[in-house]
Amino acid sequence: MPSAPLRIAGASGFWGDRNDALLDQVRGGPVDVVMLDYLAEITMSILRMKKLRDPNGGYAGDFLKALGPALGDIVERGVRVTTNAGGMNPRACAEAVVKLAREQGHAGLRVGLVEGDDVAERLGALAAAKPSGSSAAKPSRSSAAKPSRSSGPGVSLANLDTGAPFATIRERVMSANAYLGADPIAEAIRAGAQIVVTGRCTDSALALGPLLAHYGWAADDWDRRAAGVVAGHVIECGGQASGGNFAGGWESVPDLANLGYPIAEVDESGDFTVTKHAGLGGRVSAAVVKEQLLYEIGDPRAYQTPDATADFTSFTLTDLGGDRVRIAGVRGGPAPDRLKVSISYQDGWANAVGLTFVWPHAIERAQATERLLLERCAKLGLQIDEHHVDWIGVNGAWGPLAPKPAGEPNEVLFRMAIRTRDRNSAKRFGEEIAPLVLSGIPGACAGLLTGRPEPRPIVNFWPALVPRDAVAPRIEVLTA
Amino acid sequence: MKRFLYDLAHTRAGDKGDLCNVGVIARRPEYWPVLQREVTAERVKAWFGDWCKGAVERYELPNLEALNFVLHGALDGGGLVSLRLDTQGKTYGFALLRMQIEVPDDLDVPSLI
Numbered sequence: 001m002p003s004a005p006l007r008i009a010g011a012s013g014f015w016g017d018r019n020d021a022l023l024d025q026v027r028g029g030p031v032d033v034v035m036l037d038y039l040a041e042i043t044m045s046i047l048r049m050k051k052l053r054d055p056n057g058g059y060a061g062d063f064l065k066a067l068g069p070a071l072g073d074i075v076e077r078g079v080r081v082t083t084n085a086g087g088m089n090p091r092a093c094a095e096a097v098v099k100l101a102r103e104q105g106h107a108g109l110r111v112g113l114v115e116g117d118d119v120a121e122r123l124g125a126l127a128a129a130k131p132s133g134s135s136a137a138k139p140s141r142s143s144a145a146k147p148s149r150s151s152g153p154g155v156s157l158a159n160l161d162t163g164a165p166f167a168t169i170r171e172r173v174m175s176a177n178a179y180l181g182a183d184p185i186a187e188a189i190r191a192g193a194q195i196v197v198t199g200r201c202t203d204s205a206l207a208l209g210p211l212l213a214h215y216g217w218a219a220d221d222w223d224r225r226a227a228g229v230v231a232g233h234v235i236e237c238g239g240q241a242s243g244g245n246f247a248g249g250w251e252s253v254p255d256l257a258n259l260g261y262p263i264a265e266v267d268e269s270g271d272f273t274v275t276k277h278a279g280l281g282g283r284v285s286a287a288v289v290k291e292q293l294l295y296e297i298g299d300p301r302a303y304q305t306p307d308a309t310a311d312f313t314s315f316t317l318t319d320l321g322g323d324r325v326r327i328a329g330v331r332g333g334p335a336p337d338r339l340k341v342s343i344s345y346q347d348g349w350a351n352a353v354g355l356t357f358v359w360p361h362a363i364e365r366a367q368a369t370e371r372l373l374l375e376r377c378a379k380l381g382l383q384i385d386e387h388h389v390d391w392i393g394v395n396g397a398w399g400p401l402a403p404k405p406a407g408e409p410n411e412v413l414f415r416m417a418i419r420t421r422d423r424n425s426a427k428r429f430g431e432e433i434a435p436l437v438l439s440g441i442p443g444a445c446a447g448l449l450t451g452r453p454e455p456r457p458i459v460n461f462w463p464a465l466v467p468r469d470a471v472a473p474r475i476e477v478l479t480a
Numbered sequence: 481m482k483r484f485l486y487d488l489a490h491t492r493a494g495d496k497g498d499l500c501n502v503g504v505i506a507r508r509p510e511y512w513p514v515l516q517r518e519v520t521a522e523r524v525k526a527w528f529g530d531w532c533k534g535a536v537e538r539y540e541l542p543n544l545e546a547l548n549f550v551l552h553g554a555l556d557g558g559g560l561v562s563l564r565l566d567t568q569g570k571t572y573g574f575a576l577l578r579m580q581i582e583v584p585d586d587l588d589v590p591s592l593i
Contacts, residue, residue, distance in 0.1 A: 041495075041496070041497065041559055042559040042560050045560065161497055161498065161499065161552075240492075245492070247490040247491055247492060247573060247574070247577075248490035248505065248507065249490070287490065287505065287507075290503075290505050290544045290546060291490065291491075291492040291503065291505065292492070293503075293541075293544060294492055294494075294501070294503025294505070294541070294544070294546060294548055295492050295494045295503065296494030296495065296496060296501060297494075297501060297503075297548060298496075298499075298501065298539075298548075298550055299537075299539055299550075300539050300541050300548055301539075312541060312544075313540075313541050313542065313543055314543070315543060316543060317543060317544060347561060350560075350561075350563065352563070386563065387563070388556070388563035388564065390564070390565055392565065396565040396566075397565055397566045397571045397575075398531075398566075398571065398575050399531050399564065400529060400530065400531055401527070401528065401529070401531055401575050401578075415565065417563035417564075418563070419561075419563060456560075458560055458561055459559075459560045460557070460559075460560070460561050461497050461558070461559055461560075461561075463496075463497060
């Protein structure tokens with residue numbers, strides 16, 4: 001007799017997502033596992049800066065805000081929780097969960113901690129290792145997927161997308177984290193953890209880890225591992241797999257204000273059904289799930305993770321009706337022999353200023369303002385390495401792709417953004433916009449991006465590959 | 481007849497660093513062969529022009545009646561580097577849907593614009 005499927009619910013797609021989704025997923029109906037993803041590419045560098053300011057910070061504190069009101073239900077129902085909220089400081093995050101559990105009287109709660117993704121302090125040693133000739137990374141054709149397959153030993157740390165040598169950024173590195181996979185999460189669960197906190201891992205590992213622990217799929221069972229990767233990929237982006245951000249008919253999605261986040265009911269075979277709690281809003285249809293399947297992928301035949309290479313063209317997708325979509329027959333292949341490392345580095349400063357111009361000739365006055373600001377920058381001797389201008393309301397999102405407006409626009413928000421290596425120039429640039437209200441081109445009002453906008457540091461992102469044996473995940477289980 | 485891609489497909493866009501990927505999904509099964517034939521990597525590259533600095537790759541997912549386009553160097557550096565308003569290319573799916581493609585005269589394609 002087939003066992004009941006493992007019901008895995010998604011409750012966060014990034015740091016900034018709804019904190020009440022966790023409680024909704026736990027209370028809205030039966031689930032076995034809830035996974036919460038917090039780490040977009042840029043998130044790790046932001047967390048790195050937070051950790052520099054506070055050694056006990058550097059994790060996604062929103063997880064504690066989500067967990068607080070839900071922890072009683074989670075303990076009572078025996079729901080397991082996996083999250084990468086640990087960010088740059090998984091230990092501090094896990095300890096904060098233990099503290100919260102004690103405060104709420106849940107003594108004995110076991111919190112798993114996965115570390116070992118942070119390789120920043122070992123980069124120098126890795127890069128010093130003499131790379132072999134074949135290891136210089138070529139521009140990758142599949143780098144939209146996470147790690148990439150590459151043959152040959154050696155650690156060049158060359159940029160996976162551009163092939164640029166690591167030496168060009170070596171002195172400016174802020175953080176370096178390997179994408180860990182699902183096995184350490186499964187190990188923490190087997191060791192008794194009810195809540196598992198990790199740093200950087202693939203989003204899909206948060207689903208595959210509990211599946212490996214529950215079903216005991218073999219290390220080389222590539223098809224079922226790939227199925228777990230696909231299931232995790234579908235539910236790792238919050239409401240995007242249950243009717244949020246749905247371009248194929250948003251008008252048909254009911255009750256977005258009470259959007260129920262997606263749930264994957266995964267069978268022992270790896271086949272799974274995507275659904276949501278019936279009492280919540282949203283929609284799970286074939287078109288909705290297709291959109292999420294295509295989100296942030298490269299070559300669909302080779303979606304690479306540390307756990308398996310999934311073939312997104314291999315499976316069937318069937319709309320069963322009633323907010324249920326079935327995915328069956330996922331095929332997979334071996335995991336790559338290298339892990340992707342996400343390196344962040346300091347890359348100068350940016351700032352942006354703006355003024356809103358009204359009819360008539362709003363665009364012409366915006367263009368005149370651009371020239372005026374560039375003249376002021378030259379007069380003040382500011383170092384402006386690059387600048388970018390858009391007219392929001394006309395071409396803000398699409399630049400030159402936007403057709404020219406047919407008539408005179410009622411208004412345009414002139415926005416000018418700059419990049420520079422010099423922080424003082426970025427700061428001084430931000431002070432040049434407000435005076436134009438009195439001393440510039442007429443017919444403008446202040447508002448967005450006026451005042452004295454402060455410069456922000458530019459943190460750039462450098463994907464590279466390291467051998468698997470250069471990364472050693474560590475598991476620990478804390479008890480409240 | 482020329483039709484907006486919007487009438488035949490829906491999209492989702494995502495980012496990885498300076499790459500943007502745009503998934504293009506047929507709204508109806510009978511539109512799928514039209515998408516396969518008309519929405520080529522060359523046309524998509526031409527449509528984005530200098531807004532996408534690098535190459536455009538196309539992948540087919542027949543099981544989803546969908547295409548995936550990977551646009552290299554499409555985000556002015558992406559993430560925290562880009563000076564654009566849409567630093568992550570979230571709207572680039574809709575940008576592509578504005579492209580017009582040739583559709584057989586006998587194919588029933590209701591206008592959604």
